[in-house]
Amino acid sequence: MSDDKPLRQSREQQTADISEAQIAVHWQEEDYFAPPAKFIAQANLTDAGIFERFSLDKFPECYREFADLLEWYKRWDKTLDTGNAPFWRWFVGGKLNACSNCVDRHLAKHKNKAAIHFVPEPEQEAVQHITYQELFVRVNEFAALLRDFCGLKTGDRVTLHMPMVAELPITMLACARLGVIHSQVFSGFSGKACADRAVDSESRVLITMDAYYRAGKLLDHKEKADIAVAEAATDGHRIDKVLVWQRYPGKYSSPTKLVEGRDVIINDLLRKYRGKRVEPVPMPAEAALFLMYTSGTTGKPKGCQHSIGGYLAYVTWTSKYIQDIHPEDVYWCMADIGWITGHSYIVYGPLSLGASSVIYEGVPTHPDAGRSWRIAEDLDVNIFHTSPTAIRALRRAGPDEPAKYNHHFKHMTTVGEPIEPAVWKWYFTEVGKGEAVIVDTWWQTENGGFLCSTVPAIHKMKPGSAGPGIPGIHPVIYDDEGKELPAGSGKAGNICIRNPWPGIFQTIWKDPDRFVAQYYARYCKNPKSKDWRDWPYLAGDGAVQAADGYYRILGRIDDVINVAGHRLGTKEIESAALLVAEVAEAAVVPVADEIKGKVPDLYVSLKPGLNASKELANKISAAVVSAIGAIARPREVVIVPDMPKTRSGKIMRRVLAAISSHQDPGDVSTLANPEVVDKIRELVK
Ligand code: WTA
Numbered sequence: 001m002s003d004d005k006p007l008r009q010s011r012e013q014q015t016a017d018i019s020e021a022q023i024a025v026h027w028q029e030e031d032y033f034a035p036p037a038k039f040i041a042q043a044n045l046t047d048a049g050i051f052e053r054f055s056l057d058k059f060p061e062c063y064r065e066f067a068d069l070l071e072w073y074k075r076w077d078k079t080l081d082t083g084n085a086p087f088w089r090w091f092v093g094g095k096l097n098a099c100s101n102c103v104d105r106h107l108a109k110h111k112n113k114a115a116i117h118f119v120p121e122p123e124q125e126a127v128q129h130i131t132y133q134e135l136f137v138r139v140n141e142f143a144a145l146l147r148d149f150c151g152l153k154t155g156d157r158v159t160l161h162m163p164m165v166a167e168l169p170i171t172m173l174a175c176a177r178l179g180v181i182h183s184q185v186f187s188g189f190s191g192k193a194c195a196d197r198a199v200d201s202e203s204r205v206l207i208t209m210d211a212y213y214r215a216g217k218l219l220d221h222k223e224k225a226d227i228a229v230a231e232a233a234t235d236g237h238r239i240d241k242v243l244v245w246q247r248y249p250g251k252y253s254s255p256t257k258l259v260e261g262r263d264v265i266i267n268d269l270l271r272k273y274r275g276k277r278v279e280p281v282p283m284p285a286e287a288a289l290f291l292m293y294t295s296g297t298t299g300k301p302k303g304c305q306h307s308i309g310g311y312l313a314y315v316t317w318t319s320k321y322i323q324d325i326h327p328e329d330v331y332w333c334m335a336d337i338g339w340i341t342g343h344s345y346i347v348y349g350p351l352s353l354g355a356s357s358v359i360y361e362g363v364p365t366h367p368d369a370g371r372s373w374r375i376a377e378d379l380d381v382n383i384f385h386t387s388p389t390a391i392r393a394l395r396r397a398g399p400d401e402p403a404k405y406n407h408h409f410k411h412m413t414t415v416g417e418p419i420e421p422a423v424w425k426w427y428f429t430e431v432g433k434g435e436a437v438i439v440d441t442w443w444q445t446e447n448g449g450f451l452c453s454t455v456p457a458i459h460k461m462k463p464g465s466a467g468p469g470i471p472g473i474h475p476v477i478y479d480d481e482g483k484e485l486p487a488g489s490g491k492a493g494n495i496c497i498r499n500p501w502p503g504i505f506q507t508i509w510k511d512p513d514r515f516v517a518q519y520y521a522r523y524c525k526n527p528k529s530k531d532w533r534d535w536p537y538l539a540g541d542g543a544v545q546a547a548d549g550y551y552r553i554l555g556r557i558d559d560v561i562n563v564a565g566h567r568l569g570t571k572e573i574e575s576a577a578l579l580v581a582e583v584a585e586a587a588v589v590p591v592a593d594e595i596k597g598k599v600p601d602l603y604v605s606l607k608p609g610l611n612a613s614k615e616l617a618n619k620i621s622a623a624v625v626s627a628i629g630a631i632a633r634p635r636e637v638v639i640v641p642d643m644p645k646t647r648s649g650k651i652m653r654r655v656l657a658a659i660s661s662h663q664d665p666g667d668v669s670t671l672a673n674p675e676v677v678d679k680i681r682e683l684v685k
Contacts, residue, residue, distance in 0.1 A: 029546065030421050032460035033428065035437040039410050041459030045321040045477075054471040056499060062472055063090070063502050066313040069320065071105050071350070072096045073282040076309070080500065080674040086520045087507060088500040089286045090310030097280035098289055098312050099177035102138055102351035104280065106132045110327070114356045117330070117379055118166040121213035121362025123371070127379070130166055132354070135173075143174040144276035146268060149380075150205050150241055150452065154179035154281055158290065159239075160205035161228065163187040163212035163221060164361045167245045167266075168337050169347045171207055179281040183291040183303065186338030186566075189629040191227025193301075194634040197293045198228060199237040200303055201509060207266075209245040210254035215363045218247070222254035224321075229262070233467030257605070264594045285309025291509050292340050295444040295569035296518065297558045303509030304340075307502075311448045312348060312425050318449040319349030322385060322439060322470060324411050324456055331375065332358035333385035333413075338567065340445040341415055344503075345385060348447070364390055369398025375390075375578055376407035384431070385413035388423060392595045395426050404431045409436040410455060416565030417597045418553055424463035441468035442553050444539060445567070446519070448503025449537075451475070465550040476536065477521055477545055488547030495543035496523055496536040504537065518630050546624040561588070564596040568632050570653075573600055576627035577637075580620050582610050585643050589657035591635060592616060601636035601660040603680075605643050612639035640680050647672045659684050 040046060054062045062079035074222045076094030083089075106113070111133035118128040127670060130138075146152045158180055162168040168184070172282065175182040175219045185194045198206060208225045211218050222244060242263045247253050249267045258265070261348065289311055291303040319325050320599045323345065331350050335341035337359070349359040358379060363374045364386075372394060391414065394401075412432050414424070419440060428438055438461050442452040452475060456461070460468075469475045477485040477493040485493045497605035508515040520539075521527075525534040542554040559570045570588040577586035590598040604620060606612065617637040625633050644655045649672070658665035659681050668674045 021315075028382050029633070030463045030465070032462055033438075034460055035457055036435055038435070039324075039437045040457040042326070042410070044326065044608065045455055046457045050458075050471045056474055059148060059472075059499055063313070066317040066502055067091050067094070067309065068094055069316045070101050070309075070313055074494055076285055077119050078436070080529050080532070082500075082532050085530050085532065086467045086500070086537075087512070088277070088504060088532070090502045091285035091313070094285035094309050095282040096285060096309055097141075097177065097179075097283055097382050098308050098348065099139060099160050099161070099173045100280040101312060101316075102173060102176075102348060103132060103136050105135060106354040108243045110354050111136070115351060116166050116169065116359045117356060119360045119375055119379075121216070121360075121366060123367065123576075128166060129649045135170070139173045139177060140277045141270055141275075142170055143484075144273040145266070146174055146180065146205075147178055147278060148273070149264075149269060152178060152180050152205065154283070155181065155287075156181055157181045157201040157203045158205045158207060159194065159198040159201060160184040161175070161187060161189075161206065161208045162223060162337075163209055164336055164359055165209060165212065165245070165247070167209065168358060169351070170246075172290070172337075172343075172347060173351075175475065177278055177280045179283045179287065181288045181290055184338055184343070185295070186336060187221065187631070188336075188338070188631055190226035192231050192627050193629055194228040195231035195235070197301065197303070198239060199232050199235045200293075200300075201291055204236065204238070205243065206241070207243045207245070209247055210252055211247045213247075213362050215366050218253060219446035220254045220256055220647050222433070223256040225263075226256060226259070233236070264425050264528065272557070274368050283308050286506070288345065288506065294301065294340075295560055295567040295572055296674060297560070297569065297571065299569065299570070299571040299575035302511060302514065303350075304505040305507050305509050306448055307506050310504070312352060314449045315344040315349035315500065316352040318470065319345065319353055319355075322441065322450050322453055322455065323349070323385070325350060325355045325383060325414065326354050327354055329383050330356050330358065330381045331383040331385070332360070332379070332381040334364060334372070334390055335387065336386070340448075341385075344449050363646040364394060365397045369401045370404060373402050373405035376409070377405045381407065382409055383411045384409045384436075385657060386420040387416040387565040388414055389417065389592065389596055390425055391419070391427050391431070394431075395423065396595065397483070399426070399430065402433070410435070412436045412438050413441055415441045417562050419464060421463035428463075437461070440464075440466045442541075442551065446505045448505065451497065452553075457662070460549055462548075465546065465552045467551065469497070469551075469617040472499075472501055475545075475551060477543055477551075478536070482523055485545070487545045487549050489545070493543050494522070494557060495539050495541050495551065495553070497539070498533070498536055500532050500535075500537070545573065548574060561590045561598050561600055563598055563600065563631060566631055568628070570600070570602065573602060573624055573627060573632055573634070576624045576632070577602055577604055577620050579627065580623045582606050582616060583620060584608075585651065587643060587651045587653050587656055588634070589653050589660055591657075591660045593635070599633040599635045600632065601656070603636045603640055603643065603656050604637065605640050638680070638683055640676070640683065642673055642676045644668065644674075644676055644680070645672045646670070656680070
């Protein structure tokens with residue numbers, strides 16, 4: 001970083017945002033649940049001495065244990081290089097390949113074992129069981145195609161816009177084999193959102209699929225690729241090739257035409273590469289494996305860059321010891337591979353361990369509330385991983401449904417949002433039948449893998465609390481002045497991690513200043529320091545630590561809304577609304593939702609002389625969906641005569657949030673236009 005300007009800007013900006021986390025928290029302490037004895041008897045990690053081995057004075061060498069789970073062409077010379085703090089470099093000098101670690105190294109003993117069980121949404125369609133040998137063949141052939149047909153080479157970026165199908169990990173692993181950086185965009189995102197990410201990462205190749213099933217419908221997905229290419233072109237970026245997988249090999253399932261000279265059907269072209277093998281490229285540990293875009297405080301999503309060595313070591317260790325994956329387990333993580341959870345805990349972690357990982361194409365409650373439990377029963381899944389939103393939806397759709405099926409989980413995960421104790425208990429009693437241990441894992445796209453969680457065979461569970469830092473992770477809660485809030489203080493503050501860890505992202509793609517400003521500036525003790533102790537990582541969540549050391553995560557301290565466990569920037573939604581010609585101002589606020597946790601309400605004011613109408617509200621809502629995707633669709637678009645504003649002209653989002661939640665907006669007499677508050681309240685009623 002050239003000077004400390006981003007540091008200063010960021011302090012001001014963040015101080016204004018954190019008031020929510022300052023509020024003292026009162027909640028009822030829940031009783032502990034002990035991990036089942038049967039689980040403990042078989043667990044990978046039962047030695048409580050682990051925390052001693054990973055204490056701060058053993059840092060960073062303790063993390064060798066993580067990297068030792070991988071196969072290296074060349075071992076590293078230096079475990080952690082802090083010379084360019086806070087751009088940490090892990091396992092420097094080491095060489096490895098992520099694809100060969102997830103595929104090739106399992107062939108000697110497990111070539112005939114299922115690597116992936118692909119479960120199509122239509123229930124009459126057969127499950128595809130892809131062995132490690134088959135995965136090896138398909139990854140090699142596709143890597144040959146990427147190299148020889150597309151001319152892709154080490155360090156190039158490729159944008160993927162793929163649904164939940166086996167071809168998605170095949171594509172990711174083929175990229176990894178070549179040292180090509182993949183950037184998978186969630187399939188539910190719009191063509192425009194895909195374009196923004198392709199432009200930022202300068203991808204010349206877009207890989208997609210013709211169609212996929214969602215809630216009983218075969219959706220046309222290829223049409224989004226056409227939009228993505230056109231939108232990228234308006235940004236001055238050319239996508240040369242669009243590679244299209246077929247949902248049904250040999251049959252094109254999209255009504256959208258192929259574009260001559262640009263679009264290629266992968267399944268046709270692959271015939272040319274039959275039997276081809278591609279040597280995995282030995283890559284430096286600190287080279288990038290992938291980019292994952294996520295929402296932040298500005299309108300533009302940021303590309304989190306994850307490394308090969310540190311990331312893979314981190315997800316492999318946490319999959320083995322926190323997910324407790326054994327070679328004989330069948331593991332099902334219900335997340336979408338388009339998010340970080342899917343990258344780490346459907347693809348890289350489980351496959352690196354040689355496990356069998358389930359990929360389900362569609363909606364967990366389709367065609368009925370029993371579907372998920374039938375999948376679990378049929379495949380004899382014994383490790384299950386999902387989000388509070390999915391648990392709430394499954395519970396609402398069929399509270400008594402799990403009891404009707406003969407599935408047995410030993411281990412269940414919840415991730416992505418705070419889970420209400422009542423929902424946790426349903427998960428434990430009904431889904432887990434009281435037999436499964438639960439881990440509530442707190443972490444973020446930026447982190448690569450879990451930060452806080454109980455170690456399943458060591459700690460007791462406490463509904464609604466994630467738990468302590470996992471071995472090697474040393475969290476701390478700071479108040480706004482930078483004072484540490486001790487365990488049991490009852491005060492909420494900003495949760496940070498004292499030390500770097502191998503899974504932490506390396507930087508924001510093409511934006512190193514923002515990387516420093518957003519994650520490290522706030523509590524940095526000395527911006528010139530090369531000592532990691534001076535650079536606590538700011539997660540951006542409010543949290544409180546109970547006397548027993550368990551952390552309870554309260555939610556974001558910035559302008560990010562967690563909708564159904566997915567991060568959306570309020571600024572992203574506002575920017576999309578402002579693209580509608582009639583809109584003068586836009587403000588997004590979060591509203592509590594029974595299933596999704598939070599949903600966005602969008603308030604807009606119009607340019608002078610224009611009138612509100614239902615049609616206009618619909619048009620604005622549609623604009624948001626086309627800019628971002630259906631997950632960003634506002635619950636309500638409220639067209640207001642004027643925004644509530646301070647005298648300095650700042651929109652008071654807090655007042656709008658109170659109105660949306662039917663709460664008292666408090667004293668509004670200091671606003672520049674207090675009379676507008678009642679008018680807006682009328683509109684929302
Ligand atoms: C929230 C998902 C409470 C948190 C892996 C975080 C959680 C954001 C939990 C990251 C949890 C994640 N309890 N809140 N167990 N896990 N969060 O980047 O606000 O999609 O900052 O990564 O989700 O979301 P992201």
